[in-house]
Amino acid sequence: MQTTTVMEKHPLLKELQSKHDFSEADFEKLLPLYEERSYKKNEMVFKAGDVVKYVFFILQGCFRQFYINANGTERTIYIMEEGRWTGESLSFLNELPTNMNLQALEDCTVLAMTKSNMEFALRNIPEYAMYHMKNHHRMIAWLKEQLGAAVTEKPDELYRRLVKEKPHLLQRLPQYEIAKYLGVTPETLSRIRKRNTKL
Amino acid sequence: MQTTTVMEKHPLLKELQSKHDFSEADFEKLLPLYEERSYKKNEMVFKAGDVVKYVFFILQGCFRQFYINANGTERTIYIMEEGRWTGESLSFLNELPTNMNLQALEDCTVLAMTKSNMEFALRNIPEYAMYHMKNHHRMIAWLKEQLGAAVTEKPDELYRRLVKEKPHLLQRLPQYEIAKYLGVTPETLSRIRKRNTKL
DNA sequence: ATCATTTCTTGATTTCAATCAAGATTTTTT
């Protein structure tokens, strides 16, 4: 309990209500289905080959999802921060090995939900199922845009987009992580920064 | 009605059953919610700025989805053929302008569903809602992989992947469409083909 | 069948990021 008069809204409730009309009553039913977990900086949440056991809502910290390709190069697909979801639904739902890797980039705490709890939630909290669907639509549209950006834009443009859209990430993460995210070498990123700060 | 003894299964039913246990009875309820439409080769189904009015199941032909970036370059995100879905759910569901473009690459016929029919279907055919969710998961996983491939692989690798995964597209489409899809110039594609057929 | 248009190929040059290599700076450890 808090000593202040106004109770701060739970970050998960905030997220749910931001996308869908979600009642506090439903939230009371939903929250116990999550389990709080934490991961240390650089800890792997899951690796390619693992079956993903949870879907995660990030309370604190940030994670990266990446593939490792044939020549062993890591490629970060995206970075997710607090207030967002992360996981790998195909492996999670079908209980099959994933080809994705998920790593904590800082000390992190998350809310983790198992598959059976997810099924329970979708069956028993219709508004959660609705939120879930809306979230998928958003995710799909976002991934399409990422795909469009990744293939159309030059490194300089990708960097400027990042500065514009997520400037805090540049403070938060070492440059080699940003480089893996933008798909360039750290040397190139260093040069991009030089070019783009001089303006 | 057909003169043959065995009725060929409807391509949409095939697709629904391939991902989920979907009854013929439900299909009888679902099918009337779609309207058959056709598009001529090169016709734009929707353009950036439009509100997307339908979601499409492709009966015949193929489409490409693409963005047009700041300098006016087109970038094909993906190509969808018969038996697959296409559209843009975020614009479709929220009735907001899309930033995507959808174009028929051949003369095409599709089954098109409006938003109100979609809502009806999701509310009244629970198995359709289930299929819908599963399809989203697949779509998300597929987009992630595409994103991974797009940013990790070199043009030669992308080409060989295409030859392996969708060789028929190479017959079906002119080379400049393939080039826009792989994210290279037609000249580069021509050279890639030369390099990779000699082996 | 011929002409016109579209598409594809090939060559030369330019551009830009990767790689290799070394040094500078920052952070962590002791």
Place this chain on the structure above:
DNA sequence: AAAAAATCTTGATTGAAATCAAGAAATGAT
């Protein structure tokens, strides 16, 4: 505070795709 490790910067070289430019081949129209 000093030493060690990690991270970032800068320079030189290499490599691969874009661009520019001209032909060749295929397709479509009359």
